[in-house]
Amino acid sequence: MSKRLFEAGLAVYGCAVIAFLILPIIVIIPMSFNAAPVFEVIPSQPSFSQYQRLFNSPEWLTVLWRSVEIAASAMVTSTIIGVLAALGTLRLGSRARSLFEAMLISPQIVPSVVIAASAYYVFALLGLIGSIAGIVIMHALIALPFVLILVQSRLQSINPDFAQASASLGAAPLQTFWLITMPQLRLALIGAAVLAFHVSFDEVVLSLFLSGARTKTLPVKLWDSIMFEVSPLLPAISALVILIPLLVIAPAIWLQRRSKANT
Amino acid sequence: MKRSSLQTAALLLVPTLFVACFFMVPLIYAVGLSFGLPNFTAESYHHLVDSPVYRIVYLKTLKVALITTVTCLLLGYPTAYFVSRLHPRARATAVMLIALPFMLSVLVRNYVWMTMLQDTGVINRLLMNLGFTKEPVQLMYNQLGVTIAMVNMLVPYVIFPVLTSLMAIPPNLKVASASLGGNRLSTFLRVTLPLTATGTAAGALLTFIIALGFYITPAMLGGPREMMISSLIAFNVREVLNWPFAFSLATTLLGSTIVLYLAYRAVAPRGVVVKPI
Structure with missing residues (x-):
């Protein structure tokens, strides 16, 4: 009982x-x-009045599109750098490897406000405050740990015999990477890229510090309207914020399905 | 051998430069400035220790982070226990549901709590309609509101490490304990709890680390009286441009984060993904 x-x-x-x-x-x-x-x-x-007003507001649409562009750039940057880092760290000895990993993962541990404050000071010296490039760089930086961890764990589960066979049959390292490693890595890469996109698209604190009046991202504009005005559009925008990363992931899944069906 | 290490160096060159230029160097520079670079002075730290206002903010931050962590443990551990004993299918659904809020923007989650906790929000309307109270209860712009929203966002950071350690317990250990005459309580206390201690500690440390650095939630649900360290750093950077002081605050937050993270690494499984908040 x-x-x-x-x-x-x-x-x-x-x-x-x-x-x-x-x-x-x-x-x-x-x-x-x-x-x-x-x-x-x-x-x-x-x-649907909220959605109608949202899609008739050039102001919100500009900001929305800017955020998509920033997130896409940050996604590409952090995915490329993350794959290089994952390939590199796995070739190191265990001590050097944990040192490099700690360095590359640390942006995830340090509080956003601390990263933002230190970046703000240096970016002010470099004249990067309010620039899109500055925001993309910092978003790529905080997305990097996600890419590294996902790609690394996938690389570790790949059987190294294939790459060795490819090398012994005379393929150059780059050829082996494209023809042997890359296809096995695809799903992890898609996952990492989507996650990186989401991290950037959703990031508030760094954007709040580093964006200017003309480079506001969607979360910054959302923040402004939550803190300083009462705008009943917010729920609609919030629902879109959930939807857009899903729209990014959907074609990726479709591609994956199709390539599976072909083999 | 030599060629291979050259390749490794080539692979790591860009990632290292990237993280060094845009993260390490600014951070080290900030710590340096807090000590009055190029000279050495601890003036801003004296300022920090002497001022009662900052002591209050520090204590408040610690208090909120601690209350949040304990609440997350109380909510998260039993939930992880419940999920671990579900049928695999149901378990997969439960895990998906627990991870689902990560898809939702941090800002939006806080905004939803604002609309629910305000005087005319759904909770107060419910309380008044049911006759529990005549006046709306103050649920936000105070510590309660901040804690509710923080707990809501941080419980998964307890659930997942605990769930992982619960799933790693071989089921025959419980059978063995029962066959040796242990009842359910003693099996839990002497088998399950010790075996999940590291997972629980990892979850608690992670929650505490993230809670210490919270900025958005106190700003939105706390109002000006509920400042935490992060709010104070932001205020000194964006409003008054007091760099040495902002950076001395940042250095103390950074220092405590690093110490706690080293403790976390000592107990935690590798490669846990944290979403920055």
């Missing part, structure tokens, strides 16, 4: 915690389809 009571209690507790965790997602979607600016379980004035 007490055993069943314990099981039931545990299940209720666990489900309640999980419900608490996903509460923000449950709440934001109905809010975005409601013309009334409060949360109601069933929207009292259901409409």
Whole structure:
């Protein structure tokens, strides 16, 4: 009896915690389809008006597009650098390797505000404050640990015999990489790239410090409108913020499926 | 051999330069400036120790981070235990649900909490409709609101390491304990709990590290009275441009993060992915 009571209690507790965790997602979607600016379980004035206003606002669309561009640039930068780092660190001895890894992963550990403050000072000296390039660089930096960890763990699970066979059959290292390693790495690469895109697209603190009035990213503009104005467009924008990384991932998954179907 | 190490160096050249130029050097420079580079002076640190305002902010930061971590453990451990005993299919769904909020923007999650916790928010309306209270309860612009939102974002950082260590326990250990006459409680206390101690410690340290550096949540849900160290750094950089002082604050935050992270690395499994907040 007490055993069943314990099981039931545990299940209720666990489900309640999980419900608490996903509460923000449950709440934001109905809010975005409601013309009334409060949360109601069933929207009292259901409409697409928020989305209509959003897509008729050149101001928000400019910022949205800028954020997509920044995230795409940061994604490409951090994926390339991350793959180089993953290939390089795995060739090192264990001590040198943990040293390099610690260095490359540290942007993930240091609080964003500390990174932002130190970058702000140096960027001010270099005249990079308010530049798109500055934001892309810093976003690529904080996305790098994700790429490194994902690509490294995939590389470690690849059988090295293939690469050795390729080399012994006379392929140059670069040829081996493109023809043998790369195809096996593809899924991890896609995952890493999507994650990097998401990290950049969602990043607030660094962008808040480093962007200028003309280079605001979507989160910075969201921040401004949350802190300084009451804009009922927010739920719609928030729902889009969830959707866009999903739109980035969808073609990747489709490509993956198609290439699997071909082989 | 020589050619191979040349290749390794070539592979690592760009990543190293990138991280050095845009991360290491600015950070070291900031620490240097906090000590009055090019001279050496600890003036800004004296300022920091002497001022009662900053002591209050430090204590508040520690307090909020501690309360958050303990709450996350209380919510996260039983949940991980529950999830670990689910059928594999249901477990995969539960893990997906727990990871789902990471897809949602940090700003949006805080914004949702703002709309729910405000005086006219859903929680206060519910409390008043059910007759628990006549006046709306103050749920935000105070420590309570900050803690609720922080806990909401940090519980997964406890659940995942604990779940990993729970799943690593061989099931026959529990059978062995039962067959030796251990009841459920003693099996939990003497088998499960010790074997998940490192996972739990890792989760707690990770939660505490991230909580110390929180900036967005205190700014949005705390209001001006609930400043944490990060808010103070941002204020000194963006509003008053007091660099040595901002950097001395940043150095203390950096120092405590590094120490805690070394402790975390000593207990944690490798390669845990943290999302910066």
